[in-house]
Amino acid sequence: MAIFNLGSINIDLVYQVPHLPKPGETLSALAFSQGLGGKGANQSVAAARAGASCIHIGATGPGSEWLLALMSDYGVDTGSVTQLDEPTGHAVINVDPEAENSIVIYPGANRQITGAMVEVALARAVAGDSLLLQNETSAQQEAAALARARGMRVVYSAAPFDLAAVRSVLGHVSLLVMNEGEAAELRAAEGQLPAVDCIITRGANGAEWISAETEPLFMPSFRVEPVDTTGAGDTFIGTLVAALDLGLDRSSAMRRAAAASALQVTRPGAAQAIPAAAEVTAFLAAQGA
Numbered sequence: 001m002a003i004f005n006l007g008s009i010n011i012d013l014v015y016q017v018p019h020l021p022k023p024g025e026t027l028s029a030l031a032f033s034q035g036l037g038g039k040g041a042n043q044s045v046a047a048a049r050a051g052a053s054c055i056h057i058g059a060t061g062p063g064s065e066w067l068l069a070l071m072s073d074y075g076v077d078t079g080s081v082t083q084l085d086e087p088t089g090h091a092v093i094n095v096d097p098e099a100e101n102s103i104v105i106y107p108g109a110n111r112q113i114t115g116a117m118v119e120v121a122l123a124r125a126v127a128g129d130s131l132l133l134q135n136e137t138s139a140q141q142e143a144a145a146l147a148r149a150r151g152m153r154v155v156y157s158a159a160p161f162d163l164a165a166v167r168s169v170l171g172h173v174s175l176l177v178m179n180e181g182e183a184a185e186l187r188a189a190e191g192q193l194p195a196v197d198c199i200i201t202r203g204a205n206g207a208e209w210i211s212a213e214t215e216p217l218f219m220p221s222f223r224v225e226p227v228d229t230t231g232a233g234d235t236f237i238g239t240l241v242a243a244l245d246l247g248l249d250r251s252s253a254m255r256r257a258a259a260a261s262a263l264q265v266t267r268p269g270a271a272q273a274i275p276a277a278a279e280v281t282a283f284l285a286a287q288g289a
């Protein structure tokens with residue numbers, strides 16, 4: 001089967017800082033680097049590196065050929081990425097010595113994707129394929145509705161969290177993925193979690209798959225020394241959906257996702273830090289898992 005991903009493509013501008021800046025503070029960075037990011041691109045790279053066939057649906061602006069070349073090198077099909085005159089999206093990311101981050105995004109071309117662009121891309125999709133969505137692009141609602149009508153699995157990452165965005169797609173979603181902060185916001189707004197399968201990620205404290213049909217499934221995190229947690233959640237989701245697409249059961253898929261994100265946080269950067277399937281397999285073998 002195949003994974004289609006309507007997702008952002010960002011230039012990540014990464015600053016190593018002695019601490020995350022306080023309001024009104026001017027801070028001198030210790031180091032700077034630039035790389036491929038965006039929750040969408042990171043998830044596509046994770047899915048492709050995990051061995052799935054992944055088609056990215058997105059948009060970039062002038063001068064972004066290097067981003068698309070990187071995505072292709074990682075195995076992502078970029079044939080459904082449209083070149084626009086809008087600037088490519090970018091993210092300003094501060095990373096502190098404890099590997100925590102704070103991120104500001106400028107959406108640019110990511111918010112100029114139209115329903116028509118998505119419709120052309122999804123014309124190739126068949127029942128049983130998957131659609132990934134996050135909240136960094138336009139056309140999410142159109143994409144979710146089209147995908148569900150085609151019998152696809154629709155996986156929505158509620159990040160960056162926006163209640164209206166979640167509500168606009170929820171009727172079409174098969175699997176909703178949130179971190180614990182996002183889940184708390186949704187619970188506070190709705191009184192309870194929605195009646196669809198939900199995965200709640202808790203960083204070093206593991207992840208839980210909650211389903212109305214079966215017992216909750218908890219997957220602990222692997223203990224590692226993180227240097228940069230940027231893109232860890234994206235790695236988890238892309239790896240998980242790839243594993244499900246390749247036929248693994250929920251528990252095995254969650255284990256591979258936990259292993260991939262554990263490896264990813266031990267390296268700097270977002271997409272560039274995502275491990276290949278063989279590395280994940282070796283890591284799991286070394287853990288006796």
Ligand code: RIB
Binds near residue numbers: 038271
């Ligand atoms: O989830 C991490 C990503 O969020 C970064 O790569 C950045 O581009 C923002 O989209």
